[in-house]
Amino acid sequence: MLHEEVVGRIRDILLDGEIPPGARIPERELCERLEISRTPLREALKVLAAEGLVQLLPHRGSRAAKLTDKDMRDLFEVCQGLEALAGELACERISDAGIADIAAAHAAMVQHYREGDLIQYYRGNRAIHEGIVNAAGNPALSALYASVTARIRRARYVTPMTPQRWALAVKEHEAILNALERRDGAGLSHILRAHLRHKREEVLQAGFAETETSELTLKIA
Amino acid sequence: MLHEEVVGRIRDILLDGEIPPGARIPERELCERLEISRTPLREALKVLAAEGLVQLLPHRGSRAAKLTDKDMRDLFEVCQGLEALAGELACERISDAGIADIAAAHAAMVQHYREGDLIQYYRGNRAIHEGIVNAAGNPALSALYASVTARIRRARYVTPMTPQRWALAVKEHEAILNALERRDGAGLSHILRAHLRHKREEVLQAGFAETETSELTLKIA
DNA sequence: GCCCTCAAATTTGAATGCAAAATAGCGACA
DNA sequence: TGTCGCTATTTTGCATTCAAATTTGAGGGC
Known part of the structure; x- marks a missing residue:
């Protein structure tokens, strides 16, 4: 599973609204669903955070970005x-x-x-x-x-x-x-x-x- | 060591030209220098790649982006x-x-x-x-x-x-x-x-x- | 002498394990 | 009964470990 592919798939999940804005992103669940471990998932989340689609709260997990x-x-x-x-x-x-x-x-x-x-x-x-x-x-x-x-x-x-x-x-x-x-x-x-x-x-x-x-x-x- | 800090420090290293454009980014070396393991370093590299400062070549490491x-x-x-x-x-x-x-x-x-x-x-x-x-x-x-x-x-x-x-x-x-x-x-x-x-x-x-x-x-x- | 092939070694990419922080649950006290 | 505080559990962040791919180097063939 290519790293880029993981980013794309999570991006699609977010854009489809499957995880609504402001909602918590369930790390473990996504890992099981994409059949990957936490490492590549977390890398993808960091990238998406840089893109502005995900909010990263230190020690408090990541959320789908909520835009005002x-x-x-x-x-x-x-x-x-x-x-x-x-x-x-x-x-x-x-x-x-x-x-x-x-x-x-x-x-x-x-x-x-x-x-x-x-x-x-x-x-x-x-x-x-x-x-x-x-x-x-x-x-x-x-x-x-x-x-x-x-x-x-x-x-x-x-x-x-x-x-x-x-x-x-x-x-x-x-x-x-x-x-x-x-x-x-x-x-x-x-x-x-x-x-x-x-x-x-x-x-x-x-x-x-x-x-x-x-x-x-x-x-x- | 905050993740964001790692991204910032590597960004500075790249912007200072310490790693010239097109040059390979020595993972192990940077790990020792920043006193972190490969996991957060690689996360940072992925983010910088999304920003366009780093090129990621699958299975062939990362390089400082070389702009034509x-x-x-x-x-x-x-x-x-x-x-x-x-x-x-x-x-x-x-x-x-x-x-x-x-x-x-x-x-x-x-x-x-x-x-x-x-x-x-x-x-x-x-x-x-x-x-x-x-x-x-x-x-x-x-x-x-x-x-x-x-x-x-x-x-x-x-x-x-x-x-x-x-x-x-x-x-x-x-x-x-x-x-x-x-x-x-x-x-x-x-x-x-x-x-x-x-x-x-x-x-x-x-x-x-x-x-x-x-x-x-x-x-x- | 040069090039091709094959194996060792390094390096990358991903999974697992472990410590720290945060959340949740429970009980005590006002 | 409601709130505060403490402990247990979960979750996060990072280090370590392991498998796969690539690069390096040596040996053999042309």
Whole structure:
């Protein structure tokens, strides 16, 4: 069992919400489940703590990181900055084929929107944003972006999506694709920031619901 | 010995260049020196690998990360994006006292410039940039910035600083402070990007010298 | 003389064991 | 009855140990 694999699997467990934010991470249980000893598990937890997904309390174990509304706002701001940067760079560097790929992903996402398939829509949405970031041709940027979005992801999923917001998001995506096709870096950067600001507002409005359900899940568990 | 402390100490060893980029990290030696066993050392190495300071080769040990010119360029781009974002946010949020602190740091740095003390100048320079980033009031951003600059730092130090470049850098810093005092977010963002672009060009020109000295040190070690 | 092959030795990666700290449980006392 | 304090248990953090993989070195073949 490769070390990297352990990190990935625990990350997935955390991102799936199987261990709710703030809940204690049961070392022994995870060891049995992954069929590994405590050593590699603890190494993985240290790495995830460095990534911000896990909180390490000295002599008191590790917990799934619990993000406050402020933390979420902060992460969104960073995410905005990274996407804006990626957008500018992508416009300079993306190939026609790359644009075609993102256009295809966009079309697929719009199709999911029309079908009202929210889960698939989210997946497509994520693919487009990741695609733009990767199109910047900057692995360091991609890695940081992945780290930041991983922390945000769970909260984003609980967002109550209204028809109005959904329509707006799709419209914004049209504009994003359009700016990319025109290779309008400044414009794309601007749109991405506005787009994320809207997303952020949604999430923060959902903030209270999120924390409450977490508390609830915690008590049940 | 706290785990966090081990990470910090090894990070310092790497940033001080005591273990040159690309060189093998002698596990046993470090254990003796830090008076710890391999378990916490290896945990720390995994964390530093996640931070990008260490490369982990399966079954072949760990090495101090060796950054290519492309890696450096990428990191500078990210750094630019983060500083630009921080500049905008700082202009919205910084207090008058905060501006005064940065102005003081700036004055101190200019003094070091006049005295021709490059080391102290660099220290002051770093303090100002960190001050602006922290003034954004976004810990997540500060942490990411710290991580990125840590990776860049060593290369930045070997930059051959010419009088012209130095004068330009100081001039740009004047403009930075000025924009901050006017709370001109867009302007500050713009200046910071240009400022970093200049820095980047310096570093990349120094790239070859850097890699060669590293190779040399490697052979000696 | 050079290269390939095979075995010893070192080094890595993971499991287990052990001491210290924290939590939980129980009883005594106000 | 509620709270405080003490002990037992669990859990954490680190050291040690063990197996697997790689590197090193010697010997034989070409």
